[in-house]
Amino acid sequence: MDFSNHNLTPDELKKLYVKMLKPRLIEEKMLILLRQGKISKWFSGIGQEAISVGVTLSLKQDEYILPMHRNLGVFTSKEVPLKRLFAQWQGKASGFTKGRDRSFHFGTQEYKIIGMISHLGPQLGVADGIALAHKIRKEQKVTAVFTGEGATSEGDFHEALNIASVWSLPVLFCIENNGYGLSTPVAEQYNCKDLADRGIGYGMESHIIDGNNIIEVYTQVSALAESIRKNPRPVLLEFKTFRMRGHEEASGTKYVPKSLMDAWSKKDPIENFKTYLLETGILTQQEIEHQEDLIKAEINQHLEIANAEAPIQSTIDNELADVYAAHDPNITAPKTNIKEEMRLVDAISLGLKQSMQKYENSIIMGQDIADYGGVFKITEGFLQLFGKDRVRNTPICESGIVSTAMGLSINGYKSIVEMQFADFVSSGFNPIVNYLAKVNYRWQQNADVVIRMPCGAGVGAGPFHSQTNEAWFTKTPGLKVIYPAFPYDAKGLLAAAIEDPNPVMFFEHKALYRSIRQEVPTDYYSLPIGEATVLRNGDDVSIITFGAGVHWAIECLDKMKSLSADLIDLRCLQPLDWNTIFESVKKTGKVLILQEDTKFGGIASDISATITENCFEYLDAPIARVSGLDTPVPFASELEENFLAKKRLVERLEKLIAY
Template identity: 70%
Template sequence: MRYHIGDLNHQKLLDLYAGMLKPRMIEEKMLVLLRQGKISKWFSGIGQEAISVGVTNALKQEEYILPMHRNLGVFTSRGVPLNRLFGQWQGKQSGFTQGRDRSFHFGTQEYKIVGMISHLGPQLGVADGIALADMLGRKKRVTAVFTGEGATSEGDFHEALNIASVWKLPVIFCIENNGYGLSTPTNEQYNCKNLADRAKGYGMESRIIDGNNVLEVYSKVNELCKSIRKRPRPVLLEFQTFRMRGHEEASGTKYVPEKLMKKWAKKDPIANYEAFLLKEKLISQEDIERLKSEITEEINSNLKLAFEEPAIDIIETKELNDVYEYFDYEHIESKEKIKNIRFVDAISEGLEQSMERYNELILLGQDIADYGGVFKITEGFTSKFGKSRVRNTPICESAVVSAAMGLSINGMKAVMEMQFADFATSGFNPIVNYLAKVHYRWGEKADVVIRMPCGGGVGAGPFHSQTNEAWFTKTPGLKVVYPAFPYDAKGLLNTAISDPNPVLFFEHKGLYRSVYGDVPVDYYTLPFGKASLVSTGNSLSVVTYGAGVYWALEILEKHKEIDADLIDLQTLQPLDIETVYTSVKKTGKLIILQEDTLFGGIASDISAMVMEQCFEHLDAPVMRVGSLETPVPFAKGLEENYLPKQRFETRLLELFAY
């Protein structure tokens, strides 16, 4: 292996050696502890230390780095305290996830490290968002993100590269090509000679680097970082290396040919670099032994701290409270005149006034810039706020959701338009596995709102008509808002944007231009978790939201003999169940109407809760009404039959007569 010192000084040469040695020695100790049952799992990076250490040393301390399983050298190079790392791996309170996640599935703002999730791909888009925030803030910084060769087959990889290239983001995409994705060799993973060649399809630069040569890694990445800070752009790096142990220790390496193992053992990045330093008389054997002794002492003393730390106290209220970032809601009353506007105008006004209020707010979505979005909600926004803040995105929902998360990590706010709520399926993974879980896992907020134009009744068919809120009310960590009136839509959207937690904001597109309401001209907010009593009565209670409110109003107007409480939930998570209980205790009868298909919807949970808490007050079975258990059909007659409006009238009369 050839080493070129170039202009590196003596101290840097020694630092790189010590930087590789520490994670190697920690790993060797962890493998012993794993066999002793003192840690539960380990993903070894033995043989790949040069990449983590070289890349991290090339970055500045204030620049974000997004590592993976085998990048222990990133954490040690950044100076993360070993007792906290050991506490993390043992599920102790001092760990970065306080026992809630394992291994390297965590981040830390203090050290500008953002850890991976098991789904791998989303962190590439997160890096895009972090880099975008730096670029918009005119900070001459680089973001480095790691992935393995196996994860380059995921769609998120391609989406993230495309976005980075289109937006010229200062991201270094680091592929650690170590030969195997778990047990699957590279020839079964992709059909190209070099992964670096994929950059050509995205108009990006790329390099192939010897991942076992720490001087080559550091020098080339350092040179690139300097260049990218001056001229922002993404670069794809393929580090050629090898994984000397299994995917994780239980996997073993029996699937790897012995000849291949021996070949790469000779390329060990530490042994070879150490031999070079000794040969060049840059280090002595005594220096090496002294360094190993110091590292051993550091490991043992910090392990002692971790082992002596007691098991985590289980405090249920803390577990529940930590699902969300604390939100100090500020109620802002309107001070100016009222005007009668459409639902769509209320949404647009809320967005515009929030953009004025928060300079750090970025809008993301397909066709939202000059075109104004398919529903024209952001029409004229680019002339007022510029294309840097109102950003057209490629058609890649997953990476855009992840980029929104990255913006939040780097101190900004993001509102993403999902164009149609149906398309959330393409961004489902980062919504439910990243945004929803990130605060509970390591205390990081996800200051992201995803606008979800939804709903049937407009002949849009199976792919543009769903009301899929139940997918998200089930997921702890998400807030779900679903207004029915223009006044509520504007106030709740303003609150959603001010809330540092991820919010799915459903907007029924059938209401956009068919519904008018009196709405204050200026900025105001409305609280989450507070249902609205649209009308009052004593005969029965009707609970609904979205377009269901209008169906209920129409049918109740038709049947004036039914004296009903009509409750508009407005937010589904948090849910104002107390208002429902109060109403049921008064009327003794409850019917719940949702546009979503019936099975598994929120009506089922409300029904169950009422049965548990108000059973003795009920004078009739709780009734649920929802859409037909089919996809949403296109033809008018079929869609009318699908939607629950007529079935609601029938069931309402049954309940009233019970």
């Protein structure tokens, strides 16, 4: 291993060695504690320290880095206090996640470290978002993100690289190619000689670096980082290294040929660099032993502090309090009484425009939303108003764009993502339910992201453009779900959603876009999230619904003149307005819940169960649910009509009243 090609001073060389030595000694101690049952799991980076340390030291202190399992050297090189790391691994309160997540599954704005989730891929898109924020603000900063060779097979990897390349984002994509994805060798993971070659397909500069040579890592990455700051662009780096221990300690390394293990053991980054420093007289054996003693003393001291900390205690209230980021909404009334008749689509467009005018740190992203104005023309004219930085056409990569939105939030922006159709959100499902929804609970980082969801049947669009899939998200803690039925509500609730620092799924029914009109204030205003409205008052039955169901219910009640009904428009599905629901049920004694979605597993089921648990003694009949058929949404108009709950509403309501 050649360490001679550099212009580093002796002090810099000593620093590199000590920075690598520290995570190695910590790991050796952790392996002892693991065998003693004092920590639950460990992902070893022994043999890969040069990559973590070299990359981290190449970055400035205020530049973000997104590490993975085997990047302890990132945390130690960023000078994260060991007592907090040890507390994190023991699930103690002074860690970074209040005991809610383990190992390196956390982030910290204080140290500009954004940790991974077990799904690996989404953090690459998060790096895109962080870098995009820097680029828009014209800050000369680079963002570094790590992945293993195994995760380069995930779609998120390819989406993130494509986004970064198309938008010329200043990201260092660092692949630690350590030979195995758990037990799967590289020969069974990809069919190209070098992963760096994948950069060619994305029009991206790429390099192969000896990941066990700290000089090569540090000097090459430092030069690239400085170049990227001046000329923003993504660069793909493949670090050739090897995993000397199991994927995690329980898996072992029996599947690795002994000859391969022996060959790589001779390439140990610390032992080889130590030999070089000793041979050149830059360090003496006595100095090395002194540094080891200092680090071991620090480890033991901080372990004592972490060990002395009492096991974490919590309450239900404490746990629930962190599911969402704290937010005290500032409900804004319109400044004037000027109103105009607007269609739902117009109200949403105006509300979106006014929110982007109010929040200069807001960005909207989506397919065809810029010059074309979106498939429903909601963002028509936005490009001229706000410019390309803030109104961004995206490639077809829902997962990567949701992750990018998360990165923008981390770096100070409000993100609005338009799904072309709500059905397509399935391609971005993972980062929504596993990153956005959980991030505040895990390490108190909010996700300031609104995802707009054009949804619903009744327009002859068939199985892939007609779903109303709110139940996918109402059951996921950490998301807010809004589903307005009227232009007035849509405009005010969209403003509230964009103001809210939490992730919001905002459903917009396509069949209502141009069929529903209402007088709407032309000024900016917002409405409280989580409050239902009672559209009609009566004593016979409570009809609870939302979206298109509201209009079906109104049509039904207009025909059934003798029926006295409470009609509740939920407007918001998470959080739900239980007080309004319970008050109505206690008054009428009969309940019909109407949803467009299929019946099994829909939100009507949970509303029904909760009413039963809380208002059973007030009920005079079994709760009725009216829903779409338990089939995909069909295309032909006759079939679609039969699918929709509207067809069965009157009959089911008459049966309930007669009970």
